[in-house]
Amino acid sequence: MTADPVPVAQALIRCRSVTPADDGALDVVQRFLEPLGFACTRLVYGPDDYRVDNLFARRGTEGPHFCYAGHTDVVPPGDVAAWRDDPFSATIRDGVLYGRGACDMKGGIAAFLAGLADFLAANPAHKGSVSLLITGDEEARSVDGTAKVLEWMQANGQIPDMALVGEPTSRHALGDTIKIGRRGSLNAWVTVDGIQGHSAYPAGADNPIHRMVAALGPLLSAPLDNGSAHFPPSTLQVTGFDVGNRTSNVIPATAQAMLNIRFNDHHTSAHLTERLHAAFKASGARYTMRTECSGESFLTEPGPFVDGLSRAIARATGVTPKLDTGGGTSDARFIARYCPVAEFGAVGETPHQVDERAPVEELRRLAGAYRAILEEFLT
Known part of the structure; x- marks a missing residue:
């Protein structure tokens, strides 16, 4: 990797973006994307007392259209005194990045941005197009975020051919799990x-x-x-x-x-x-x-999209992923109404916990996996 996800993850964590606050988190993403040639659109929804900022960014106009979806909002830190450091300080200790969102999912967004930058540097004339749907309303109401942006995308001819949600799906080792569906609730x-x-x-x-x-x-x-x-x-x-x-x-x-x-x-x-x-x-x-x-239950049947994800992840991590549908709900339930969607991300051991964290080398390996996924579908 030449692009490092760690400073990006730190910048995101330092934004106190407890739903629905943004506190500059989407600005961090937009500043990263615009020099890479992305057209960025900010979409704000919700009542005056609960305004939600969202970002849609796309590079290219042709198919196949690959979309990465994620969220910069986080849950409250809880008892701040129980944390070793300020939960928004993004401290690195012994090779581990600590902070609210390090695992779920600011670290994942930073990894995708780094992987994307390396992919574009190596493949400036890649086929198709790549987009990002980043919301600030996933951890709470989930009303004025991904669902509303997808409606805007459909009205403006921006629905992708496939989408990947960067939730922390890996269980024990990076790459061991892809979620291809979720139960309804x-x-x-x-x-x-x-x-x-x-x-x-x-x-x-x-x-x-x-x-x-x-x-x-x-x-x-x-x-x-x-x-x-x-x-x-x-x-x-x-x-x-x-x-x-x-x-x-x-x-x-x-x-x-x-x-x-x-x-x-x-x-x-x-x-x-x-x-x-x-x-x-x-x-x-x-x-x-x-x-x-x-959320209704949904399933992306194994086929070209899921198979391609599995190949790319195995190539990058050396681990053959298991296909899984466990866990709670995610914003993939909205995306499934429009196109094939799956979820893949970091090892999900500490989301929403005190001292939430992510090993810095895992974030760098995740960036490499995201680059491999882009190479699988856009080269």
Whole structure:
């Protein structure tokens, strides 16, 4: 490598870009890209009290169009006193870069920028075009970031042929995992209405807890499915239960529950919502339910794009990556609506932790892997 990702990562970490604040992080990226011939467009969305700055940058106009997607926003540092250094100081100690975002994912963005610079230096007349979609709204609402930029990209003829999200996907060694899909996530808030009464005289009451349990029992006693070719079984978890009752001899008037379903490609959120309603109707409960899907499941089937990523990563790292769909949600769920997408990045051991960190040599090796990926698709 001739371009070093470490100073870029330090500059990004020193921006206190806790969602939705940008604090100059996208300026760092833009200043790096413009001398390389990228046309940069800043796109700001959101209400006045939650403005989100985003960046779309592209070099070239022809296909194939390769897009790298990432986010410069970070989660809050938490208890700053628990950190060895200021979480935004970007300290290097014993060959390790410390700071909020070092792993997730300012370090990854810096690695891509360095790999991109080396790729362009070696291949100034590469085929196709390369773009970056960098958002400041991934760690929180995820409403005014990637999803909105993609709408703008579609309206302006900028949808790529393929996209790579730079989340820290590697588990134990750089290059060991590519994510080719993610499970969907459905949240439900359910209130069951009963009739309050004395616990000694239950005939005059209608216990909403019993109704709630009767509805949840069948949902919890049998698996939603047995998994699919690329996904584990779907899961339903009761994440909250409250009756607002502190008196032991009173049957409460209402019971409330929160549910979360992580689902594979056997389901859609609409189908699962119907299943929840059917269970509560079968229990005879008088209930209300609100559901919210934070992302449908998606899968990029193994094929030319995934195979090319695997070849390039193996060539650069000496590790043959495993194809995986585990973990939570990411902005890839939005990109999957438009083009094939996968995720590949650093070893994800410390995201969101105190003393978040990334070995500097790993960042440099990651930059080399990103260069190899660009060579795979654009030369």
